[in-house]
Amino acid sequence: MRVRVKVLSPVHVGNGEKISRLEFLVEKGRLKVYKFDRIISTIERIANPQLKNNAYLWFKTSKNLSLEEFLRNFKLTLEPTYELEINGSLNSSQVEEFIKTLEGPYIPGSELKGSIRHLIACAWFMDKPNYVIEKVDELLRLLQTLKNRKSEYQRIQGDAEKYLESLVFYQKGERDAQFDVLKVLSIPDSQPLPYQSLRVEVPKLVGSNRTLLPCEALKEGVEFEMEININKNAYRGLETQRKLPEIGKHFSDENAFWNFLVECSRKFYSKLLDEEIKFFQNRQPNTEEHLKRLKNYLNTGGVLLRLGKHEGILSTTLLLIVKEKDKALFDKFFRETQNGATEQTNKTRRVNSQGLTFGWLLLERL
Known part of the structure; x- marks a missing residue:
């Protein structure tokens, strides 16, 4: 039926997962989500070996990880995996994720x-x-x-x-x-x-x-x-x-x-x-x-x-x-x-x- x-x-x-501050940005009332594998792919495309190493090191040692700060510091541009409207005032460092397939x-x-x-x-x-x-x-x-x-x-x-x-x-x-x-x-x-x-x-x-x-x-x-x-x-x-x-x-x-x-x-x-x-x-x-x-x-x-x-x-x-x-x-x-x-x-x-x-x-x- x-x-x-x-x-x-x-x-x-x-799905039991939370999207961390390292995987999203909040811009103009919208949540922009950047999956971790896409961030790693962006680092891999850095031509300067020293800069690439610094980027990985930043991930490893930074105490307050922030995607916004990371992209700004390394002058990187990255398209979000997806973005959603935010209903309310989002001040959290985590967002509970909805269950998804790749599609x-x-x-x-x-x-x-x-x-x-x-x-x-x-x-x-x-x-x-x-x-x-x-x-x-x-x-x-x-x-x-x-x-x-x-x-x-x-x-x-x-x-x-x-x-x-x-x-x-x-x-x-x-x-x-x-x-x-x-x-x-x-x-x-x-x-x-x-x-x-x-x-x-x-x-x-x-x-x-x-x-x-x-x-x-x-x-x-x-x-x-x-x-x-x-x-x-x-x-x-x-x-x-x-x-x-x-x-x-x-x-x-x-x-x-x-x-x-x-x-x-x-x-x-x-x-x-x-x-x-x-x-x-x-x-x-x-x-x-x-x-x-x-x-x-x-x-x-x-x-x-x-x-x-x-x-x-x-x-x-x-x-x-x-x-x-x-x-x-x-x-x-x-x-x-x-x-x-x-x-x-x-x-x-x-x-x-x-x-x-x-x-x-x-x-x-x-």
């Missing part, structure tokens, strides 16, 4: 699948609040027994959200990864997108003075297509072995799956957006209006989805149900499972210069 993906707010999907940025199928997985889990839990609370309470009691066994404690702590999700995607009592119902779902990577699809965002952390690194992000308004496929052989295999979980019936074909996904999106994001609107009320009017506009997409027949970095953590996603039903239990679980959490649970959100929250997409079936 082919879907159109519409970007509704900035989306950052990182350009793209959305990995695994990233989209991960967001779909998370959405389905959240929607499923909404129908079973007492069951969720029971399982969260069990996990907390287990963590308490492991306080003196650091490695085991850290493993359970780190896998808490994965464990809760596994209750949705496996038949009861099953944990073998080959029987995960999402094995039935196949999502290839998107085609590479033009660099013009990106801009540099300078996120602001509402509710904190802490600064965040700027990041390359897809711009709102960008559109592209992707495939979402159901492997019927894999489905029949799970069915034959009686390994289908409760939600398995929705994976029998593409029509059933799409309708299920639309239902999950309406159910969960309606609640999530209400929570977010409440957070930004009287705090940031632009963001409140932006979130209300997003809520309108829930009635279009498409799938509203949140993707990538800055999309929120436990307090506004999987455990929204626990937070609503048993605030004390949620606070306790949050502190146990989030490294570095303070006594107060998460009261911050990330927005761009215009007050848009990150990561929102709309999927439309073609």
Whole structure:
């Protein structure tokens, strides 16, 4: 099944790399990126052997590397690999890079699948609040027994959200990864997108003075297509072995799956957006209006989805149900499972210069 993906707010999907000050210049509100191999090629073209040696030496010994200073000192000209508009005031020495191939940025199928997985889990839990609370309470009691066994404690702590999700995607009592119902779902990577699809965002952390690194992000308004496929052989295999979980019936074909996904999106994001609107009320009017506009997409027949970095953590996603039903239990679980959490649970959100929250997409079936 082919879907159109519409970007509704900035989306950052990182590759784990940061562009350093040695690889970019900021000129007239634009980020000019110069890949390291291109800089080395420019040094290699220096005709004077002594000057070439000095250039390499400068790289090796300079304590405050700056591309601007380097090009000026050695009177070199260099064309950027690419350049992007900057949205905000960039004062950082690093920029988080968007994932790319040699041809350009793209959305990995695994990233989209991960967001779909998370959405389905959240929607499923909404129908079973007492069951969720029971399982969260069990996990907390287990963590308490492991306080003196650091490695085991850290493993359970780190896998808490994965464990809760596994209750949705496996038949009861099953944990073998080959029987995960999402094995039935196949999502290839998107085609590479033009660099013009990106801009540099300078996120602001509402509710904190802490600064965040700027990041390359897809711009709102960008559109592209992707495939979402159901492997019927894999489905029949799970069915034959009686390994289908409760939600398995929705994976029998593409029509059933799409309708299920639309239902999950309406159910969960309606609640999530209400929570977010409440957070930004009287705090940031632009963001409140932006979130209300997003809520309108829930009635279009498409799938509203949140993707990538800055999309929120436990307090506004999987455990929204626990937070609503048993605030004390949620606070306790949050502190146990989030490294570095303070006594107060998460009261911050990330927005761009215009007050848009990150990561929102709309999927439309073609």
